[in-house]
Amino acid sequence: MHEQLDAYLEHLRRERQVSTHTLDGYRRDLLKVLALCEKNALTHWSELDGRSLRSLVARLHAQGLGSRSLARLLSAVRGLYQYLNREGLCRHDPASGIAPPKGERRLPRTLDADRALQLLEGALEDDFIARRDQAMLELFYSSGLRLSELVGLDLPALDLAAGLVRVQGKGNKVRELPVGSKAREALHAWLELRLLSNPGDGAVFVSQQGRRLGARAVQLRVRQAGVRELGQHLHPHMLRHSFASHMLESSQDLRAVQELLGHADIATTQIYTHLDFQHLATVYDQAHPRARRSTESAPALGTGAAPSERSTGDDE
Template sequence: MQADLDAYFEHLRSERQVSPHTLDGYRRDLIKVTGFCLKHHLETWAALNTSHVRQLIAEQHRQGQSGRSLARLLSSLRGLYRYLNQEGRCAHDPAAGISAPKGEKRLPRLLDTDRAMQLLDGGIEDDFIGHRDQAMLELFYSSGLRLAELVGLNLDQLDLPAGLVHVHGKGNKERVLPVGRMARDALQAWLPLRALSNPSDGAVFVSQQGRRLGARAVQLRVRQAGVRELSQHLHPHMLRHSFASHMLESSQDLRSVQELLGHADIGTTQIYTHLDFQHLAKVYDQAHPRARRKQDSDQ
């Protein structure tokens, strides 16, 4: 079974060209499945059946796994069996027709526009790290990049005179995104300092030793900026969520926001319509005369 898994992971890496982050997610999910198989003395992927998968999902749910995590595990398992069927290793999909338990749908955390401006307009240290981190923050918020997209970004993907960045997203799908004026200014201030580090490759964001920054390093720098400027936890995806919500709030153009985010399914983008409705409901409660009158009478 492990040999089949290793071959599948290599297929994902070299042929499907999934990101390292996505590959790690598949690996974590399928390790849970192999642990279950070992526990129940299932020695081949052909031996795993639908009843076993239902039992696995039930066990994971009892251990506190969320519906979203279990849905991802089922998706990982279906992907494995698609590969095994194509390779002639199996002729079934034990996860077919199984749904994860529905859990509470949590809306993504984000910054409102004032907090986003507070973060980006904070003091910038006039040095290598200060300008690099400012350029990263501005680009995350300006263009809605995923963490893996920013980490993998190379100089030849930037077209600052045109205000564009060419991004390789999930499934190595390319999209072209606008880069706002403040992000362009921050990048133009950063790039001369970047050159002084004698970079080892074409990475846009590098360490002082010239090596491409990894995902964990970027997460750490964003978290530190959140503590320093906002006194709160901050992660790269929160900036992407903020970008999406603020764009939708201003434009009301769901299709365009879908394209900017690189979502294959518009249903994924529709989460931001819920966020936008919450904003509108809050404005209504504060501004509508009849809403105010009810609130005042309750006091």
């Protein structure tokens, strides 16, 4: 079973070319399933049935594993069994018909437009690290890049004259994105200083030693900028969420935002419509004279309250 699992993971790496992050997640999930099989003295993947897998999902949920993590585990199992069936090693899929428990869908945290402006227009020193960090922040917010896309960015992918950046996203899909004028200015200023580090490769963002910045280093710099300029926690994906939310709020073009973000499924992009509606609902509640929700109880019948003294809560 270990050999077949290793062969499947190698298939994902070489044939499907999934990201290292995705591969590690699938490995962790499938090792949980393998541990269940070993506990039940199963010696072949064909012996795992739906009842045992359902029990595992229920136990992991009871231990606090969220619905999204369980959905990924079931997806990993389905992928494994598609491979095993194709190789003639199995004739069933124990994950068939099993759905993860429904969990509360949390809306992504974003910066509003004023806070984003405050972050990007803070005091800026003219030195290597400050210029580099400013260019990273501007590019995250200007083009909605994922952390992995920014870290993997090489110089040939930038066309500042045309205002374009080419990134390689999930599933090795390449897309071209616009780069705003403020981001172009920040990148020009950074690239003039970049050569001071004598960079060893073509990475756009490098350390003072000339090495490509890793994901952890970028996360740290973004977090420090959030504390310094906004007094709050900030991470790269919050800038991507803010980009998407502000684009959708202004354009109302869900398909365009989907393309910019590189989402394969528009349902993933639709979460930003909830953010947009949340903003509209807040404005409505604050502005409409008969929309304000009152937490006070309405006057009891027979108290003689005049109509003008009544709460301005929901219409009857």
